[in-house]
Amino acid sequence: MRRRMNRLSVLFLVFLWSLSLVPSPSAAPAPAATELPDPRTMTFPAPAFQPPKPERQVLSNGMILYLLEDHELPLIRMEVIVKTGSIYEPADKISLAGLTGAIMRTGGTKRHSGDEVDEIIDQMAADLSVGIGADAGGAWLDVLKKDFDAGLALFADILMNPVFEEEKLQIAKNNAIEMIRRRNDRPSSIASREFNKQIYGADNPYGREATEETVRSIVRDDLVAFHRKYFVPNNIMIGVTGDFDKKEIIAKIEKAFAGWKKKKIDFPEVPSVVERKDGGVYAIARPITQTQIRIGHLGIKQNNPDFFAVSILDDILGGGGLTSRLFSDVRTQRGLAYSVGSVFRPGNFERGVFIAYGETRVDTTHQAISTILDHIRKIRREPVTDEELKRAKESFLNSFIFSFSSPAQIVSRKMSLEYYGLPSDFLERYRDNVAKVTKEDILRVAKKYLHPDRLVILAVGDDGKFDQPLSSLGKVTQIQLTP
Template sequence: SISREDLIAFHRRYVRPDNLMLAAAGDFDTESLVALLEQSLGSWSANGRSSLPPVPNVETTAKPGVYLVDRPIPQSSIAIGHFGVDRTNPDRQAIELMNQLLGGGGFTSRITKRVRSAEGLAYSVGSRFGTDGRQPGLFQVIALTRTDGTARAVGAILDEIKRLRDAPVPAPELDAAKEALTNSFLFWFADPTQAVRRLMLLEFEGLPPDYYQTLLDRYRAVTRERLHEVARRYVKPDDLAIVVVGDANALKPALSSFGSIRKILHQAPTVRTP
């Protein structure tokens, strides 16, 4: 168990000025703020080692297939995905644009239009392709649906993934996705808190100072052909794990059409309080 002494030791070792980044935005006099920071933090010194322990490379043991977690509830939670890329990937902007079009763009994205609007199978559905981590993120599609619509929802999601890989997207659809990303970019700097967070990320991630100034141009430069190439390279149907949480007895027959089912035993965690 973690003791009070463990927390104190952790704080002393890792919460230190040589591991700290501080940024500020707002209506203030810079010299006065710097003087105040010097007064408050100037005597804070680092003692001993400062380096964080290295993060080990983790070999994924995830295997493609259908995983069923039995919970006797009237709705199902669906997660479909595989490992993706890290933030150094040269195709990062094309991948983000691809995800915007597939399932990350709300009501304008293919999966949402198909699963929610056209077939009425889920109120909440969408995709994410993590591209901003130091370690590879996840490509994942998440959906919540009723039990009797679960297999249809899974099938529709897989169909849209396949369709994205099979043919280049129409030019108007690509243009709409670019416009949506461009419009959302404006909200990244909507207030001082957002602005300072984004600028801090430049330093934290080691990105060039003009990263945001050139970001929209990188989105606009993605062609239909490149998007199709990126979809075929990074979206891998054969690697997909399909995880469904719901009533196993009701779900198993229909989900078997997507592959052999690996049943995961689930036990709710026990939480004890003093």
């Protein structure tokens, strides 16, 4: 035992002696220091933008197809755009378009009841939906490749042959009425809805709202007639992306929609929006601690040649998040609002809207509104800085490519361009047009499209506790909410 311990001691001494022969790190020559560039001064070329181009086909019945193969996963996605919308529904039947889209999905077809449709979709682990908005209708199908034939048959059946089961219609009407009864529960919803009515007019299709009476007046025959009028093949575009063969899928689509004949559609005339010649101050009294603010006026259409400069203008003013002027000043510097910003939302068939918005404490309402107004006036008076323009353009150009991260997004964008009558190369020219925007352009469009004298100023809050009366901003009109 003692002899073994002696051997271990000798080995340990040899180990220590060997360590003494190894040069210490401090003795090693220091590597030459490499000076790294300041990341704030580094520049990179814009990422290449060369998205794949979908193929466009027109079937014999007038239906337009956009096709883009993607064999990465065994999935197929179909997106439908229908020229329809709530702008075409009668004034005494507001909600007809939305109910038509909803019950197309839930209310069964000539082959399957609504409950059977649900079961079939669940068995395929598919996703199928239908909806109709203000100026467009849509339907979507996501299905595994192995189930595509069955999914397509069901999809076509829903588009062509909905029966609008009375029971499902009554459920949807009851839900819609309940939403109407509760729509004054959220101050932000009140502000946006009432602001929209002031901009577009309470009787215009873009500004009107449903009531219990308009919903109750809608019957099954109204849905049948609305569907029959607008859901025809020559009024529809279908985009298909995923794991398919082009020739094979065209044949399948033609077979699925066989017998669906084209028909001429007489679209109702939609009254043009009458632009206000002056602004106004509006207050909606609610016993709340946070005031909802909306400030703005009519905007532009997306086909406006100044669309790109206006987009950069909005990014600098309030649309650019943390770096925008409104956020930096109203929230970060002054602490007047948790939520603040602006949106220059372009329209398509009708002009869009410019909105500056905020949510502030009731006792800083006037100060927050005044500060937002000051920034709107200032950006019309003085050029933006080089840094602001550079940051806004880089943000647009660097994020633009992520709008086309999937074939489905690419096809959807291409269909939307055709639907709204925009140039087919709008997206390809987007980055170049943004890159060309100058400080002079920003000042020019700010003076042209921002009108402080026409601003609608709307506040939802406890006006008795405001830091200053809104009357200092102009004559105040009190809006009484309908239940």
